[in-house]
Amino acid sequence: MEDTRVLHTLKEYFGYDSFRPLQKKIIDSVFAGKDNLVIMPTGGGKSICYQLPAILLPEITLVISPLIALMKDQVDGLTANGIPAAFLNSSQTESQQQEIFKKIDSKELKLLYVAPESLQFVDRFMTDGKISLIAVDEAHCISSWGHDFRPAYTQLGYLKNRFPTTPMIALTATADKATREDICRQLNIPTAKKHIASFDRKNLSLDVRAGIKRFEQITNFVKTRKKESGIIYCLSRKNTEEIAEKLQRKGFEAEAYHAGLPAEKRIEIQDNFINDHSKIICATIAFGMGIDKSNIRWVIHYNMPKNLEGYYQEIGRAGRDGLPSDTLLFHSYADVVQLQKFASNSGNEEVQLAKLDRMKQYSEALSCRRKILLSYFGELKQEDCGNCDICKNPPQFFNGTVIAQKALSCIFRLKENEPITLVIDVLRGSQNEAVFSKNYQQIKTFGIGKDISWHHWQQYIIQLINLGYVEIAFHRGNNLQLTSMAKNVLFEGEKVQLAEVPDRKKLKRREENIVEExxxxxxxxxxxxxxxxxxxxxxxxxxxxxxxxxxxxxxxxxxxxxxxxxxxxxxxxxxxxxxxxxxxxxxxxxxxxxxRTNKKRKKSNTYKATLNLLNEGLSLEEIAQKRELAITTIYSHLAKLYAENEAVDPLKYISKADFKAIEKAKAELKNPEGLKVYFEHFEGAIDYGSIRLALTVLEKQEAEV
CATH class of the missing domain: 1.10.150.80 (HRDC domain)
Structure with a gap:
């Protein structure tokens, strides 16, 4: 397809002058008749990758989509752009469906959205050659490894068998390595070209806190953002209603949204939010998929999500316009217990529990959270982001290279065939059946980490996973595997900084103090x-x-x-x-x-003690010695006493030459902030105490003029 025609279509129907990264490459691949798997974060522009080709291809494009609301939003958007599109599902009347069938026959439609459960309705119209493109949206739903498995999606494998010459494009915002492979296998597109966009949403700040006094923390958070739109995600319908009601009582524009509300009410609430009539939505995860509101400024998770894919997709609804936006996640042991119950009722309990454990590790992490998210999706970064709570308040780090080498070497010698628990048992030289049954007591790394506690090993290995040196193979019994970065540590001398594992009691106290902010x-x-x-x-x-x-x-x-x-x-x-x-x-x-805060604070008595000694005729050096304080501290006392109009004469303690030099520097340097500028200006010839004292005198003189 000619580039000029494609660009003209982009501008004409979608209003853009140029493509985002990867879009053009994907569209060219579709026009070449190839199968494609597109992994692109929320707001990255996935839809254009099949909607634009659909306009230019000769026959209809069939789009498989999981939700009626999502289909409606997409079709409304296309229709508004002048693109003939429709959706077909079981909620429609027979006459509505017949109207759509007529349009299909007369080739009036360019895109037809169908839920997987409704494919039988269009089966009689589908013959090879009548369909130019098959798009499977939210493709992660096909995989039991994915975070949102839908059994109806598993039947879609027949489409490629029935239409072998029709290109297929599978799209999702979130899929780990195992899920990507499973999507291609189940859709029968093993040779599909994989297009994986960067998952790095630099404009999103990431903050995680313990679930202590959550509503109090949320109130403090939103009251500084009254003019901004945001979403609060909850696990239960009851929580959405309770939080919305509490916020309303405090004067915030908040509404609850969940699947238990009548359809008309849900539509009304969603429209109010999209159109900025209400600012805050308290919702279950039923809310948000397919919503194209670009100015959501923050997302709060009242409860911990069940996996990192869902978490990433939900926070991705903030800041789609690229402007700075905030995300806040609360986590608690109660959330984990509740989510474990949910997982035990799922069809793939083992995988869901492993992914929940990974989510828990993220919540308790001591390393850059963005690096953890990106490494989970296979994107390895060396640098910390500077825009998460860990980067802004870093823990104490130490050279953990030897610890890392021991762990990575052990995983290597176990042939990347064991989960974290057994790796730790081998490192610590545990004498148990799990180790002896496989003769792991014979390998070289057995017992090389016996001096480190089980809990500390667990935290260190989780850090190595979070740093991108190790990954969990969810599709292989949750075994630990080395990434390409691990060889740098094992063989090329790369150093690894690990965070000190905090004392659990101290950590709890520190988290409780957060609510005092x-x-x-x-x-x-x-x-x-x-x-x-x-x-x-x-x-x-x-x-x-x-x-x-x-x-x-x-x-x-x-x-x-x-x-x-x-x-x-x-x-x-x-x-x-x-x-x-x-x-x-x-x-x-x-x-x-x-x-006028507590002027008689206990600590302020220290100035009076210095004043009394000055009145006794002691020199500054003698006062410093008598009080066992640094001389610079006594200078600062003198400055404070002078500033508060006590009967002291600072000029007795500064030479005239130094005072004149500081006065001249203040004028020449145009009132610079900070003592350091002066200290460097004088190349250390005048001490900090004299500089501080002289500036105090000069500032007071200026104020009195």
């Missing part, structure tokens, strides 16, 4: 966050490299006002104190003054 625009945390953002932009570095959120929260709680106090904050080292301490302390002092 104050999202008010006027909170000290927000002031410090804005200051951090300003510095980050000036220095062109990620904000979390300055201080992470946990450090800012501790500053908010402790309100340090001296160098010594500032150094006690977790995440503040000497260099960061020198580089950023002046500005952050200044912000904290200003906030405390404005709010």
């Amino acid at each position: 104050n999202s008010s625009d006027n909170s000290l945390f927000e002031k410090l966050r804005q200051l951090r953002l300003k510095i980050a932009r000036e220095e062109e570095i990620p904000a979390y490299l300055i201080f992470n959120d946990a450090t800012l929260k501790e500053m908010e709680k402790s309100r340090p006002m001296t160098d010594d106090e500032f150094l006690q904050i977790n995440g503040v080292g000497r260099q960061k104190m020198q580089d950023y301490g002046y500005e952050f302390i200044k912000e904290i002092i200003a906030f405390s003054k404005a709010k």
Whole structure:
């Protein structure tokens, strides 16, 4: 097909001047008569890959789609674009169906959407040559390895046998390696060209929290986003109604959506949301498939999803316009128990339980969450994303190369034939039947990790999976397999950074503290966050490299006002104190003054102690020695006392030459923020204490003018 004609069709019917990545390649393959498997994330433009060829191909295109609502949305969209399309399903009257059959006979239609259960209705019209293309949408539904298995899809294999010369295109937003292979096998398209788009949605922030005081956390989350649209996904219909009602009572525009509502009511709620009449939808996973609302700014999972495919598909409904959007996932042990019950009632219990376990591992991960998601879908990334809660608040890391080598070597020597539990047993030299029955006590890696606890080994191997060195073969008994990246660690000297496994009790306490977050625009945390953002932009570095959120929260709680106090904050080292301490302390002092917050704080007595010693005639060095504090801390006390109009004379402690030099630098450098700029300007010739003191005097003089 000529490129100019294809581009003209794209512009004419869909309004785009150019294709997104992969679209043109897929469309060319369809025109070449080849079978295709398309794995493309939500919002990536899958539909155009078969809708555009359908316009230009001579006969009708048959589209297999799982949901009536999804078919209706697609057909409405095509019709609005001037493309003749219809859908056929069991909910229609006989006269409605006859009308569609007439259009098929007269070749008036370009696309016909059919549910797999309704294929018999069009069977008499389908002969080889009358169909130009067969598209199987939501193709993961055919696979028992997939996250949304639908038995009716398994009959679709006959289509290729009946129409061997008709190209077939199978499309899905989410499918792991095992599911991709199964789709092609069951559809009888083993030689299908695989097109796998990047799963990296950089604009989505990823945040995971323990399911403690969830509604309180949700309220704090949405009250700063009142003008934005969002979805809250729940496991039960009851939860959707309860949360929607609670939000309404707090003044939010929220509605509940689930399959138990009348069809008219569901349509009304969906339309209200799409058209921005309501901002928040509290829904079961029945909501969202096929919705093309591009400005959903956030997605919250009130409960943990049953697998990573579903989770990825649901968060993918946020930020389809490419603008920054937030996702928040709550997880709890109760969710896991509930989902295990669901899995036990499914037709493929073992696979569903393994995928649920992988979802749980993601929720409890200590490494970049985006890397975990991408590696799950076979996309391996070396760099952390900087836009998830782990990257923004990283744990303590250590050189875990030897641990990684032991684990990877053990998996290799077990011939990639065992699941995580047995791999750990072999590493720890366990004397049990599972090990002895296969003579694994004979292999070289038996017992090489006996010094590490079972729980720690489990966490380290999960990290290796999350980092992309190992993958779980769900279709091979959940065995651990090495990825292409593993050889870099085993044979090429690549180093591996592993996160320290936190103490479980401490972790629980830390997660409970999350609910104390104050999202008010006027909170000290927000002031410090804005200051951090300003510095980050000036220095062109990620904000979390300055201080992470946990450090800012501790500053908010402790309100340090001296160098010594500032150094006690977790995440503040000497260099960061020198580089950023002046500005952050200044912000904290200003906030405390404005709010008149507890001026007689216990810690503020430290200034009075310094003042008393000054009045006794002691030098700054003598005070520092007597109080066992750093000299820079005493300088900061002096500056604070002077700023608060105590009877002290800072100029007694700075040479005239130094004061004049600092005054001149302040004018020349045009009031730079931070002591570091001055310190570097003087190449270390004037100490931080003198700089701080001189600037305090100059700022007060300016204020009095």
